[in-house]
Amino acid sequence: SKPNTNVSVDLQFTHALTQVNFSAKGSNDNLKYTISSISIEGLANTGTYSFANNTWAVTGTAGTYVYPTAENASVSGTTVTTLDQSKGALMLMPQTMTANSKIKISYNVYNADDVQIDAVTDAEIALNGKDAWEAGKKIRYTLTLSSEGATISFAPEVGPWNTDDDKDTPVTPVTPPAE
Numbered sequence: 001s002k003p004n005t006n007v008s009v010d011l012q013f014t015h016a017l018t019q020v021n022f023s024a025k026g027s028n029d030n031l032k033y034t035i036s037s038i039s040i041e042g043l044a045n046t047g048t049y050s051f052a053n054n055t056w057a058v059t060g061t062a063g064t065y066v067y068p069t070a071e072n073a074s075v076s077g078t079t080v081t082t083l084d085q086s087k088g089a090l091m092l093m094p095q096t097m098t099a100n101s102k103i104k105i106s107y108n109v110y111n112a113d114d115v116q117i118d119a120v121t122d123a124e125i126a127l128n129g130k131d132a133w134e135a136g137k138k139i140r141y142t143l144t145l146s147s148e149g150a151t152i153s154f155a156p157e158v159g160p161w162n163t164d165d166d167k168d169t170p171v172t173p174v175t176p177p178a179e
Contacts, residue, residue: 015135015136016049016054016056016135016136017092017094018093018094018137018139019090019091020090020092020133020139021082021138021139021141022069022082022083022143023080023081023083023140023143024073024075024080024083024143025077025079025142025143025145026077026145027146030077030111030112031110032075032076032077032111032114033074033076033107033108033110033145034072034073034107034110035075035107035145036072036108037069037104037105038066038067038103038104039065039067039105040065040090040092040101040102040103040127041063041064041065041101042061042062042064042100042101043063043064043065043092043095044059044061044095045060045062045063046058046060058095061101065090065092068088089138094134095133096132097129097133098128099128101128101130102124103141103143104122104123104124104125105122105123105125105143106119106121106122107120108120109145120145125143136160137158
């Protein structure tokens, strides 16, 4: 018979996915913006995770993921507003951004008298060449909405899930499609 031995086993837990969230601010203090939709498109939508070395082999570029914002989420002026919902973060496969990777956003613009002065539909922000997503990291895209839909810029903040040590990375503004 074998003696009964208690052996402890250390289990390392790491997040295998990337957490993605959004914030937004306006480009004008006197305007209000209501966001009707945000999505990330053209992402790898299949993959295989290796527990041995904590890596992903990802394929496909047809993944579209809608970020769950509050209905007509409101942003006032140039104050950064987080768009997080209690169950709102996207948990996506770590990956390198490609020519197909983009953010799409639709929103309305209102003046100080709550009169709608513009509507921006499916403005696209290219992610090609931007920071790759890493396993166990969080990324927050802060979108800057223009008063007339002329430009949208964003600065991703990247950091581990368990700290608030995010960093800003400036990105060149992008022009949305002409209406």
